[in-house]
Amino acid sequence: QYCHLPDYEHQIISIVLSHCHYSLCHGEGQTVTYDLPALEKHFVDRFVHGKPFIKFEIQRFAYRKDAYSITTIRKRVRPQVKLGAREQTEIINELHTNQSLRECLDIVEIVMGFLSSGQTNPNTTLRKFVSKSLKMEKQFTSKKALDYCKLEHILSLWETLSVEMAKRLRAEEGWAGYARLKETHI
Numbered sequence: 001q002y003c004h005l006p007d008y009e010h011q012i013i014s015i016v017l018s019h020c021h022y023s024l025c026h027g028e029g030q031t032v033t034y035d036l037p038a039l040e041k042h043f044v045d046r047f048v049h050g051k052p053f054i055k056f057e058i059q060r061f062a063y064r065k066d067a068y069s070i071t072t073i074r075k076r077v078r079p080q081v082k083l084g085a086r087e088q089t090e091i092i093n094e095l096h097t098n099q100s101l102r103e104c105l106d107i108v109e110i111v112m113g114f115l116s117s118g119q120t121n122p123n124t125t126l127r128k129f130v131s132k133s134l135k136m137e138k139q140f141t142s143k144k145a146l147d148y149c150k151l152e153h154i155l156s157l158w159e160t161l162s163v164e165m166a167k168r169l170r171a172e173e174g175w176a177g178y179a180r181l182k183e184t185h186i
Contacts, residue, residue: 072116083156122152
């Protein structure tokens with residue numbers, strides 16, 4: 001038997017037949033009635049009692065993109081200030097690999113999720129918010145971003161990292177496409 005499942009052919013049919021009552025009336029034929037309370041009790045005693053109970057729960061979750069709204073952040077963290085070109089360049093240059101850039105972008109999106117859910121002071125440094133409120137300073141891959149940015153720069157930082165990630169992925173895709181094109185023409 002698989003996982004204590006009842007065998008339809010033998011067990012269930014025999015239990016059902018043991019709890020049915022036949023009567024034969026002249027001119028009407030055979031009538032069958034089932035003793036449903038006794039049948040239910042027999043099923044519970046036979047197949048349910050003594051077996052482990054499995055509690056099935058579906059946990060709700062939200063996709064990260066649904067957890068924050070740029071318009072909500074613009075309303076709650078005012079004013080939003082653009083990072084300077086020098087700071088943007090230094091932050092991007094610090095993140096050499098796509099993995100470090102992705103990890104930094106992930107943390108920035110988590111910060112944005114928290115900012116969209118409550119009021120915060122825009123002059124709070126990103127380092128203070130990440131370390132005190134989120135306790136994620138060790139996971140943040142860009143120390144320059146922690147040094148330069150305040151919460152008022154969060155959208156500019158997110159845009160900078162997102163654009164850089166798109167550029168890198170596009171560059172990789174472009175070279176891979178060029179290599180495939182070159183192989184097909186040779």
